Amino acid sequence: MMREPAELKPFKEHDELLQMLEENGLKIPSSEIAKKELRRHGYHRLSGYRYLFREMLPFEQQNSETRTFRSKQHLAGSSFEDVIALAEFDSRLRLSIVEALADFEVRLRTAVAHTLAAKDELAHLKVDKLDRRSCLNTAKGKRETNHEVFCKEVARVTAMAIRSDDFAKHHDETYGSDLPVWAVVEHLTFGSLHYLFGFMKNEDKRTVANEFGLRHPKALEKWLYALVDLRNLSNHSARLFNRSLKRSIVIPPHTVSPGGLLKQTEEFLDRNKQEKDRLYAVVAVLAYLLKSHEFGSEWPTKFREVMLTFPYIELAEFEDPLVSPQKNMGFPEHWQGDELWLRSEERRVG
Numbered sequence: 001m002m003r004e005p006a007e008l009k010p011f012k013e014h015d016e017l018l019q020m021l022e023e024n025g026l027k028i029p030s031s032e033i034a035k036k037e038l039r040r041h042g043y044h045r046l047s048g049y050r051y052l053f054r055e056m057l058p059f060e061q062q063n064s065e066t067r068t069f070r071s072k073q074h075l076a077g078s079s080f081e082d083v084i085a086l087a088e089f090d091s092r093l094r095l096s097i098v099e100a101l102a103d104f105e106v107r108l109r110t111a112v113a114h115t116l117a118a119k120d121e122l123a124h125l126k127v128d129k130l131d132r133r134s135c136l137n138t139a140k141g142k143r144e145t146n147h148e149v150f151c152k153e154v155a156r157v158t159a160m161a162i163r164s165d166d167f168a169k170h171h172d173e174t175y176g177s178d179l180p181v182w183a184v185v186e187h188l189t190f191g192s193l194h195y196l197f198g199f200m201k202n203e204d205k206r207t208v209a210n211e212f213g214l215r216h217p218k219a220l221e222k223w224l225y226a227l228v229d230l231r232n233l234s235n236h237s238a239r240l241f242n243r244s245l246k247r248s249i250v251i252p253p254h255t256v257s258p259g260g261l262l263k264q265t266e267e268f269l270d271r272n273k274q275e276k277d278r279l280y281a282v283v284a285v286l287a288y289l290l291k292s293h294e295f296g297s298e299w300p301t302k303f304r305e306v307m308l309t310f311p312y313i314e315l316a317e318f319e320d321p322l323v324s325p326q327k328n329m330g331f332p333e334h335w336q337g338d339e340l341w342l343r344s345e346e347r348r349v350g
Helices: 014-023 031-041 043-053 080-117 132-136 146-164 166-174 190-199 202-211 217-235 263-271 279-292 299-307 325-329 344-349
Strands: 054-056 070-074
Touching: 014 031, 031 043, 031 080, 043 054, 043 070, 043 080, 080 190, 080 202, 080 217, 080 279, 080 299, 132 146, 132 190, 146 166, 146 190, 190 217, 202 217, 217 279, 263 279, 279 299, 279 325
Parallel strands: none
Antiparallel strands: 054 070
16 A cells, blocks of 8 residues: 655755754754855755764664654764764765776776777677677566667767767778777776676686686676766765665685785675675775786775774764764774785885
């Protein structure tokens, strides 16, 4: 039986919103500064950072169907300034992750294009150059094969490229409208690039996976789902703090070198399976993929430095900080000392 929709929340001006927050126990040190922050972040967005400052409802009043677990009343000592500190940290965190994803995406485009082009300049369009079974599968309820759908997307981005990219326009006028794979990958979305990787023959996937320190390609294919999700969240400026992600990270046995850079993460996730869909798991494999590539990366160290700016917020009634990377993003204790996050010279000293 469908529920009758409730009335929408009425619009409130910023002064009304701040008054409501104060009445519910949130300290507002400066209403003028608070109004500027509301105009910068938005009340609804800040609610995601304010959530943990609200008191838990008694168990009998909680409702898992409507996801109602907390009251409007804030914990004693809660301050609007602390909410803003979390939002600003999350912004720094997101920008750092965007940087790493962009770097990884370029390296993946390059590896996929080079591997396929060695077989055929138009390998992405030819089922016989790809894994036939993956290409000819159909999505539920669809008549077109997965590869046919992909080829439509290739045609769409190629047409856009010919209109806006000098190289593509020159190629169209000189050689025809089918761009070689090394040009096409530059115009595919990260999600479509992931599909192309999935269409590749297993030996070609392995060639790409080996470039990123993986013995088997299956793990990379699954990790790419999580990385695409993370990229979409980050590029749309979504909150990363205190979020469970859609995909869990699993590190299958014998995927990486034993005792290597993912050893501590692998052991941590084996002991703490509930953390596999939290932020740490996916950024750890992202750091691994970048560092394992022959070009290497110092991003993990920069990420560690961003994480050191996390605002540890203490309230009088709690012995431990209210929020932490461990409680809210699945980070292991003492993760900063893991070799995965250290500079080359730090590892040598250790």
